[in-house]
Amino acid sequence: MASSTYEPKNRFIKAVNQQLPILSLIHGAVGAGYRAPKNLNYWWNFGSLAGVCLVVQIITGIVLAMHYTPHTSLAFASVEHIMRDVNYGWLLRYIHANGASMFFIVVYVHIFRGLFFGSYRNPREVLWFLGVIIYLLMMATGFMGYVLPWGQMSFWGATVITNLFSAIPVVGDSIVAWLWGGFSVDNPTLNRFFSLHYLLPFVIVGVVILHIWALHIPGSNNPLGIDVKGPQDQVPFHPYYTAKDAFGIGVFLLLFAFFVFYAPNYLGHPDNYTEANPMVTPPHIVPEWYYLPFYAILRAIPDKLGGVIAMFSAILILFAMPWLDGSPARSARFRPIYRMLLWVFVADTFLLGYVGAHAPDYIVHIGGVEIPCLILGQAATAFYFLFFLVIVPVVSRWETPLPLPKSINEAVLKKSAAKA
Amino acid sequence: MATHTEADGVTRRDFLYVAGGAFAAVGAAAAAWPLIDQMNPSADVLALSSTEVDLSNIEVGQSITVMWRGKPVFIRHRTEEEIAEAAAVNVASLPDPQTDAERAVRPEWLIMVGVCTHLGCVPLGQRGDYNGWFCPCHGSHYDTSGRIRKGPAPLNLAIPTYEFLNDTTVKIG
Numbered sequence: 001m002a003s004s005t006y007e008p009k010n011r012f013i014k015a016v017n018q019q020l021p022i023l024s025l026i027h028g029a030v031g032a033g034y035r036a037p038k039n040l041n042y043w044w045n046f047g048s049l050a051g052v053c054l055v056v057q058i059i060t061g062i063v064l065a066m067h068y069t070p071h072t073s074l075a076f077a078s079v080e081h082i083m084r085d086v087n088y089g090w091l092l093r094y095i096h097a098n099g100a101s102m103f104f105i106v107v108y109v110h111i112f113r114g115l116f117f118g119s120y121r122n123p124r125e126v127l128w129f130l131g132v133i134i135y136l137l138m139m140a141t142g143f144m145g146y147v148l149p150w151g152q153m154s155f156w157g158a159t160v161i162t163n164l165f166s167a168i169p170v171v172g173d174s175i176v177a178w179l180w181g182g183f184s185v186d187n188p189t190l191n192r193f194f195s196l197h198y199l200l201p202f203v204i205v206g207v208v209i210l211h212i213w214a215l216h217i218p219g220s221n222n223p224l225g226i227d228v229k230g231p232q233d234q235v236p237f238h239p240y241y242t243a244k245d246a247f248g249i250g251v252f253l254l255l256f257a258f259f260v261f262y263a264p265n266y267l268g269h270p271d272n273y274t275e276a277n278p279m280v281t282p283p284h285i286v287p288e289w290y291y292l293p294f295y296a297i298l299r300a301i302p303d304k305l306g307g308v309i310a311m312f313s314a315i316l317i318l319f320a321m322p323w324l325d326g327s328p329a330r331s332a333r334f335r336p337i338y339r340m341l342l343w344v345f346v347a348d349t350f351l352l353g354y355v356g357a358h359a360p361d362y363i364v365h366i367g368g369v370e371i372p373c374l375i376l377g378q379a380a381t382a383f384y385f386l387f388f389l390v391i392v393p394v395v396s397r398w399e400t401p402l403p404l405p406k407s408i409n410e411a412v413l414k415k416s417a418a419k420a
Numbered sequence: 421m422a423t424h425t426e427a428d429g430v431t432r433r434d435f436l437y438v439a440g441g442a443f444a445a446v447g448a449a450a451a452a453w454p455l456i457d458q459m460n461p462s463a464d465v466l467a468l469s470s471t472e473v474d475l476s477n478i479e480v481g482q483s484i485t486v487m488w489r490g491k492p493v494f495i496r497h498r499t500e501e502e503i504a505e506a507a508a509v510n511v512a513s514l515p516d517p518q519t520d521a522e523r524a525v526r527p528e529w530l531i532m533v534g535v536c537t538h539l540g541c542v543p544l545g546q547r548g549d550y551n552g553w554f555c556p557c558h559g560s561h562y563d564t565s566g567r568i569r570k571g572p573a574p575l576n577l578a579i580p581t582y583e584f585l586n587d588t589t590v591k592i593g
Contacts, residue, residue, distance in 0.1 A: 156541060160557065163540040182465045184490035184535075192459065279485055279492045281541040283556045299558055304538060304574045360559050 006033060029212060035234040036241055037222035039408050043117070044220065044241075045248035046110040052249055053103035054208065058201050060096040061145075068148065070194035072187045075150035076275040094264040095256075100142050101267045102256050104290035107135060115321070116342060118330025119221040125322040127214040130207055132318045137204050139291070139315075144197040146288060150190065151272030156285045158185045158193070164298075167308040184278060224411055225331030226404055233408035284359055292356030293349050293384075299360055299374070300381040310381065317388045324392040329401035336402070338395050345387045351380045470593030472585070475529070483545050485534060488592050492534035492542055493580060494553075495590070498564065503527045505551065506565035516576045520565045523579055531582055531590065532566045538573035553577065 006027035008014045017023045027033040067086050069078040082089035111131070114120055120128035147158045162179050166172040181188030219228060228234060235241075259266065267289060271282045287295050297314050301307035332339040355377040358364075362373040405411035471488045473495060478484055483496040498506075506520040507527075524530050534553075536543050541557035548554030549570060550563035560571030567576040582592045 156557075160539040160541065163538075166540075178460050180461075181459055182461045182490060186465075186490045188459075188462065188465070278490060279487065279542065281543075281556060285541070285557050299572070302572055304572055307572065 006031070029216065030242070031238045032236040034216065034237040035231070036220045036237050037228055037233055037408050038235040038240075039222050039224060039412050040220065040241065040244075041223050042244075042248065043109070043113040043223070045245055046106050046113060048245040049106045049248060049252055050103065050110055051208065052252070053099060053106055054201065054204060056099050057096060057103060058205075060092050060099065061198070061201065063092055064096055065198060068194075070148065070191050072150060072190055072276070075148060075190060079149045091260070094260045098256065098259045098264060098267065100145065101259070101288070101290065102252075103138065104142070106252070107138065108290075111135065111318075112346065116332045116339075117221055117223055118225045118325065118327075118332070120321045121225075121325065121330045122322065123218040124214075124221060127211060127218075128322065129319060130211040130214055132315075134204055134207050134211060135318075136315065137200055137207065141197060141200040141204065142288065142290065144193040144200070146272075147190065147193045148197060149272060150276045152274045152276055152280075152282050153269045153272040153285065155185060155276035155278065156281055157287055158189065160285065161287075162189075164308050164311075167305040169305070186278075221330065222408060223331060223333060224405060224408060225329060225333070226408065229407045229409075286357055289353065289357070292354075293352035294356070296352040296356035296377045297381045297384065299356070300377040310385075314384060317385075320388070321392070324388060325396045326393065327396035327399065327401060329404060334401040334404060335396075335399055337399050338392075341387070341391050341395060345384075345391075348380050348383045348387070352377065352384065355380060470591060472589060472591045474589055476588040480528070486592070488533075488580060493592055494530070494532055494534040494545065494566075494577075496530045496545070498524075498528055498530050502551070502564040506563060506567075509563065509565075509567075515568050516574070518565075518567060518576055523565050523567070523576070525582075526584065529590070530564075530566060531580065531592065533578040533580055535578070536560055536573055537568065537575040537577065538571070543577070 006017070006024040008017055008023065013023065024033075064082065067078065067082045067089060069075055079093070082093050084090075086092075114128065114131065143157070143161060147154045162176055162185065165179065166176045168175060177183065179189070180186065181192065222228075269286065269288075271285075274282075286292070294311050294314055298307045298311040301310045327335060327338070329335055332342055355373050358373045360372070360374040360377070363370050364373060364376055365371075405414075469489065471486060471493075473484075473486050475495070475497075478495065478497045480497050481499050483494055485492045485494055487493070503520070509520075511517045511519050520527070523532070534542050536555040536557065538555065538558050538560050541555050543553035543555040543560070543562060545553055548561035550561050552564045552566060552569075553562040554560070555562075555571065555573065558572050560573035561569050562573075562577055563569050565576075566579075568574070580592050582590050584590050
């Protein structure tokens, strides 16, 4: 895809680049050497935004680790020490804690972009798989990070999530003891979670590099979902998309700063400001908001092993999307029926999130009808799987897409002609 | 190696590949084991395995919670009604069939691990539909014998190994 080659003017830079062509690599990856479709819309900002989030988390995380103590008797106090005593500690911790939420918001939009415009379809399956792997690694990292402050939610969240593995027949209990390093979540657990929470972001960096590498083989997908036919369909990444991404980052940082400075604890749970107590479970334990839909699926199934399988399947089913979708068109823009159902699916995930945030016996009033959250969660879970296992395979093969434009260039020119 | 020639497709070199590869695989597994096993409970954690409890101050209808292996253990001095209620249940109808006698060596003392068998929360005492324990996390109901009656938990609350050293002292573990 790279068309222009990097030719530095400066003799010294040229000599260095000749022996280590790192500048050529950057030029080809995110510079003028990478040519991207010229019709990318704002949904395409979220990939680079996710990269920004990862860098913010790594930088703030490394600094926080300089002041944090991973021991059950000191962890909670060391977090308070960061908040009260360390210079700008409150800022760094609030950026890191809210940064995790921001990262998940960005990644959820990024995943939705892929689902809507068919970015998982041939020739981008490996790119999609790497993305799902990054998402799984993010979930593991986020979970272990939430345990570190050693508050009540940290402790009981860790207890519930590690106990998921006890549902595995025969070896489940041995696996849980192995994860804990004891007979309950305790100091060995906290220590290893700290070690892994520090390691996994760098593993994510590695997979992100593979993700970008796999992106640059076929090049970016685009809102029309049709292939690039020639240079007239593209513009160089720099300066066009570097400028557009920079604008998106500015807008994103406004939202980020709002949470950090005006609502730093809005996305958290007050119980986590109570130190962990292994003898008392808080009356209502919930995970962080970004896991709520999966938590609702776990609770919807009245069987322990069944619930755990359903919860993991809900994520892993994303891997099957390239095969489930058999439509001749990639982009949902040309598939009105599928597009409508996809939006229903999005609404369903929000409903699952709502159910996950409430107790199973919480009563929801819908137009005068009283429905317990458990029933609502079961219906939403059924639709979640119905979407992937029936709606996507059937509708994609049955629905005839609207006529596709001949080329990106033609569509762009037609659109600007219509505006004028 | 006169019997094995290039003609029948197996050579001395193939044998060396397989033997060498197998040896390397065993070596890699042996080297990996310490890295895996280090995560299992360590010697000091395993050593903290028993607790002695004085029961003389627990009145009928009272419960205490003691720590054993980092987990809460409920010790309840049950009332006559609770014992009768637990004994009256049709065992065959339970998700995890156990008689009350199997769960309490001395009927007045119910001793069990206070960890919900669903996902490990601590159930609340004298709550729920069966007047026993209720888990606030995912809504499991246990009866006055700590047996699962309703909700997602698959098993009864676990009974630790314990013995009465005398009438007022019990050793758990």
